[in-house]
Ligand SMILES: O=C(CO)[C@@H](O)[C@H](O)COP(=O)(O)O
């Protein structure tokens with residue numbers, strides 16, 4: 001079963017609670033993009049907002065940290081109610097340690113790779129992680145175009161999982177819409193993150209349906 005994770009980055013932040021409630025019945029995770037203005041050029045939200053969202057939904061909160069020194073903020077996001085915390089390989093010189101830190105804090109640990117980062121760079125944490133996120137845009141903004149080279153990485157991760165019996169989910173993020181979703185699923189993705197393809201549409205449930213029907 002394909003999972004859908006709407007990215008609230010493209011939602012209306014003035015009515016975030018309603019925007020989450022609107023899609024809740026049709027999706028599997030709520031994807032939350034945390035940006036610090038250093039690792040990526042944009043600044044978005046922090047643990048306070050995650051804490052505010054937590055009582056709104058029982059869906060897993062999938063927190064994508066696009067920040068430098070993510071190890072300093074893991075506990076704050078766990079306390080705020082995150083269920084999955086995903087850190088960038090490029091932001092973590094001690095990636096193995098950060099993955100262990102996330103797991104020890106009692107939540108699922110994910111690792112993300114940017115479009116220019118190869119799967120080989122995370123080879124030694126694949127046995128430890130619950131989720132691998134393949135970026136198909138350069139992180140920082142919603143509404144960018146899908147970079148197709150991520151599809152090979154999804155395939156590679158799919159094959160490595162079968163070969164070694166790893167248990168991570170493969171998630172894809174960036175430019176996912178009804179034209180690109182099928183390629184991601186065919187390559188082996190389990191979870192589709194979609195921001196503008198859902199929240200920039202008038203009828204969000206119809207938009208989610210359109211993505212599912214395109215598969
Ligand atoms: O992490 C990010 C961007 O850095 C994403 O989660 C975006 O929010 C996805 O937006 P769309 O490309 O689906 O509009």
Ligand SMILES: [Fe+2]
Nearest residue numbers: 007033064173
């Ligand atoms: Fe994201």
